[in-house]
Amino acid sequence: VPTFGSNAVSKIPMTTRARAKSTRREGTATIADVAKLAGVSEATVSRAMRDFPQVRPELRDRVLAAAAELHYVADSNASRLASGKTRTVGLVAPQLMTWYVSQMSAGLEDVLHPAGNDLLISALSTPTRRQELQDGRATFRQRVDAVVLVDAFVGHDWVPPASEPPAIVVGERLDSGFSLGIDDEHGGLIAMQHLIDLGHRQIGLLGGHSPVAEFSPVSELRQSGALRALSNVGLRLFGEYNGMFSIEGGYKAMCELLVLPKIHRPTALFCYSDEMAFGAFQAARELGVSIPGDLSIIGFDDHPVSESVGLTTVRQPVRELGRRAAHRVLAAIANEPAQANGPIATEHELLPIELVVRSSTAAPL
Amino acid sequence: VPTFGSNAVSKIPMTTRARAKSTRREGTATIADVAKLAGVSEATVSRAMRDFPQVRPELRDRVLAAAAELHYVADSNASRLASGKTRTVGLVAPQLMTWYVSQMSAGLEDVLHPAGNDLLISALSTPTRRQELQDGRATFRQRVDAVVLVDAFVGHDWVPPASEPPAIVVGERLDSGFSLGIDDEHGGLIAMQHLIDLGHRQIGLLGGHSPVAEFSPVSELRQSGALRALSNVGLRLFGEYNGMFSIEGGYKAMCELLVLPKIHRPTALFCYSDEMAFGAFQAARELGVSIPGDLSIIGFDDHPVSESVGLTTVRQPVRELGRRAAHRVLAAIANEPAQANGPIATEHELLPIELVVRSSTAAPL
DNA sequence: TTGTAGGCGTTATCAT
DNA sequence: ATGATAACGCCTACAA
Numbered sequence: 001v002p003t004f005g006s007n008a009v010s011k012i013p014m015t016t017r018a019r020a021k022s023t024r025r026e027g028t029a030t031i032a033d034v035a036k037l038a039g040v041s042e043a044t045v046s047r048a049m050r051d052f053p054q055v056r057p058e059l060r061d062r063v064l065a066a067a068a069e070l071h072y073v074a075d076s077n078a079s080r081l082a083s084g085k086t087r088t089v090g091l092v093a094p095q096l097m098t099w100y101v102s103q104m105s106a107g108l109e110d111v112l113h114p115a116g117n118d119l120l121i122s123a124l125s126t127p128t129r130r131q132e133l134q135d136g137r138a139t140f141r142q143r144v145d146a147v148v149l150v151d152a153f154v155g156h157d158w159v160p161p162a163s164e165p166p167a168i169v170v171g172e173r174l175d176s177g178f179s180l181g182i183d184d185e186h187g188g189l190i191a192m193q194h195l196i197d198l199g200h201r202q203i204g205l206l207g208g209h210s211p212v213a214e215f216s217p218v219s220e221l222r223q224s225g226a227l228r229a230l231s232n233v234g235l236r237l238f239g240e241y242n243g244m245f246s247i248e249g250g251y252k253a254m255c256e257l258l259v260l261p262k263i264h265r266p267t268a269l270f271c272y273s274d275e276m277a278f279g280a281f282q283a284a285r286e287l288g289v290s291i292p293g294d295l296s297i298i299g300f301d302d303h304p305v306s307e308s309v310g311l312t313t314v315r316q317p318v319r320e321l322g323r324r325a326a327h328r329v330l331a332a333i334a335n336e337p338a339q340a341n342g343p344i345a346t347e348h349e350l351l352p353i354e355l356v357v358r359s360s361t362a363a364p365l
Numbered sequence: 366v367p368t369f370g371s372n373a374v375s376k377i378p379m380t381t382r383a384r385a386k387s388t389r390r391e392g393t394a395t396i397a398d399v400a401k402l403a404g405v406s407e408a409t410v411s412r413a414m415r416d417f418p419q420v421r422p423e424l425r426d427r428v429l430a431a432a433a434e435l436h437y438v439a440d441s442n443a444s445r446l447a448s449g450k451t452r453t454v455g456l457v458a459p460q461l462m463t464w465y466v467s468q469m470s471a472g473l474e475d476v477l478h479p480a481g482n483d484l485l486i487s488a489l490s491t492p493t494r495r496q497e498l499q500d501g502r503a504t505f506r507q508r509v510d511a512v513v514l515v516d517a518f519v520g521h522d523w524v525p526p527a528s529e530p531p532a533i534v535v536g537e538r539l540d541s542g543f544s545l546g547i548d549d550e551h552g553g554l555i556a557m558q559h560l561i562d563l564g565h566r567q568i569g570l571l572g573g574h575s576p577v578a579e580f581s582p583v584s585e586l587r588q589s590g591a592l593r594a595l596s597n598v599g600l601r602l603f604g605e606y607n608g609m610f611s612i613e614g615g616y617k618a619m620c621e622l623l624v625l626p627k628i629h630r631p632t633a634l635f636c637y638s639d640e641m642a643f644g645a646f647q648a649a650r651e652l653g654v655s656i657p658g659d660l661s662i663i664g665f666d667d668h669p670v671s672e673s674v675g676l677t678t679v680r681q682p683v684r685e686l687g688r689r690a691a692h693r694v695l696a697a698i699a700n701e702p703a704q705a706n707g708p709i710a711t712e713h714e715l716l717p718i719e720l721v722v723r724s725s726t727a728a729p730l
Numbered sequence: 731t732t733g734t735a736g737g738c739g740t741t742a743t744c745a746t
Numbered sequence: 747a748t749g750a751t752a753a754c755g756c757c758t759a760c761a762a
Contacts, residue, residue, distance in 0.1 A: 078757085
């Protein structure tokens with residue numbers, strides 16, 4: 001039971017309690033209660049609560065005081081129904097609750113929440129393809145004002161349907177529309193370059209595709225950068241392995257590789273994700289291969305635990321990607337009516353990445 | 366633009382498009398459209414869509430077919446407004462998007478989503494206390510049917526206010542109401558016991574409190590179990606350090622400890638969380654302390670990367686905790702009207718934990 | 731600048 | 747078992 005403020009006299013008792021048929025939780029004030037207390041119309045309350053400029057300051061203060069006294073908060077369902085805006089943005093990703101998606105969500109929340117938006121999260125259940133993606137979004141349609149697609153492998157030629165809420169894509173370059181990500185090709189390049197600079201000449205690749213994001217272009221891009229660095233100095237790849245973008249996949253692949261005599265193994269390994277590198281660490285430890293003594297390892301991402309295991313990596317600003325995506329989303333929501341007339345603005349924004357050298361890489365012995 | 370099914374003939378065209386004033390996204394069917402197409406009343410559509418038993422199968426099928434043809438999905442805002450049920454459960458935790466909360470969310474989603482509920486996530490911003498908790502939940506009130514409090518350090522004597530949606534607490538035992546967790550005291554005991562069994566006699570503790578969950582009772586419980594194991598064999602603690610439940614905190618604390626000559630250091634360390642153990646690993650590596658040669662380390666949690674770094678730990682079934690919490694929530698929602706009469710049912714459910722021995726612990730040299 | 735009133739899409743109540 | 751119809755709480759023309 002809320003304690004009412006004592007510095008303001010209740011002119012009108014809360015009447016909401018008396019309503020019998022209401023399904024609403026009892027004791028909650030409605031806009032009508034506030035209007036009565038403040039002595040204004042419901043419309044004015046609505047406007048005052050949303051900081052409309054036209055409301056006279058005096059009235060605004062009275063309304064705000066009344067609202068505070070009654071602990072009034074607008075029922076979001078009612079306002080959404082009435083306004084047609086959901087104040088909710090959807091996040092769809094192949095796998096929820098991974099490290100990457102969590103960080104991204106945090107970034108999205110950083111800007112969405114202060115702006116009064118909720119984040120609704122939806123998985124693309126495991127073996128999913130484009131068709132399912134579309135279906136999945138269908139039930140989203142009237143629930144969100146916009147959607148953020150993360151690692152949704154929609155394909156570069158995908159065009160957000162005009163009939164649907166605006167979408168912004170993270171992790172993939174779109175020919176048409178908004179997209180956001182990092183320069184994976186460059187990331188592959190600097191990772192490989194680091195190994196080359198260290199003096200390595202027998203360098204392997206631990207890549208592959210996650211089963212839940214198998215059409216993601218990141219592998220190809222990172223590979224292309226890596227190969228370019230290699231060919232710049234007249235080198236070729238010394239083996240390529242499939243770690244399926246998971247700790248376990250990296251572990252298994254490396255278990256097979258590291259049983260070979262040292263002469264047949266690469267002296268350095270570039271893993272497309274830190275998690276695969278963790279798996280490689282595990283295999284190395286179990287098989288008595290020393291890092292970086294026998295094998296240098298560089299990852300990609302800068303996972304939260306990478307620092308503590310001393311993994312050299314290419315840092316990706318995941319949370320910042322989320323923040324940027326959120327700003328794009330907000331802009332898209334604001335511009336939606338305008339967009340309807342003109343063509344879709346197209347832009348692919350790249351956030352900077354960074355080589356982080358730690359102790360898992362060293363010159364070959 | 367959706368392609369309509371060809372095996373069913375549209376008897377009535379979608380009229381929704383024509384409505385001019387609507388703020389709703391065009392092209393979306395409403396219950397009225399479905400009703401017309403199926404030749405029944407809106408009420409019947411509503412009942413059929415929600416699998417009410419009283420609907421004649423024939424009609425039910427007709428409605429479902431019509432709904433499918435029009436790609437009809439009930440507008441959640443409208444149904445929420447009308448029913449007073451939000452079909453949303455709130456998750457509040459001190460820090461969102463940590464490993465622990467992510468796993469918990471995944472578990473909650475596992476059961477909430479199939480049951481047609483959304484999960485709304487809300488942080489308890491950093492330096493938060495009970496009062497703020499209550500405020501925080503206030504804006505939640507009319508948005509959720511129930512709330513799950515994770516590591517919310519509400520205090521064992523906390524009683525969920527009757528005026529608010531039902532709450533279930535995870536990670537803390539409540540005197541009155543539903544709560545859920547693991548036996549932290551027992552966890553502390555088996556962790557310490559493992560070290561003792563290995564032959565260690567100089568055992569340190571890396572504990573403390575997270576700044577965002579400083580009133581959590583888990584530290585006290587794990588410590589109490591650890592001390593009990595020690596005193597069972599006539600031992601005392603060999604130093605206690607504060608790692609603030611973070612990687613960095615663990616790292617800093619161990620940097621101070623491990624510079625001491627070996628003779629003054631513990632031979633084994635029990636960390637209250639795997640993340641602190643990761644920090645300890647890092648410090649050990651940088652200071653040339655070998656694990657488990659010079660120092661055995663056991664953690665608590667079984668973090669996703671613990672296996673790959675070979676950390677011995679006490680496994681906590683986080684995702685399963687989320688699933689159980691979700692079931693409790695669903696039950697609470699269903700029983701809420703009933704609860705109003707009788708007293709609050711009280712129960713604290715404990716999920717099993719498990720010692721996982723890996724390579725970070727060994728007998729002292 | 732403020733008030734009036736109609737509508738948002740669904741559910742629930744009450745008849746039938 | 748099904749059909750009308752009145753809420754649900756808020757927003758937004760439009761009028762004043």
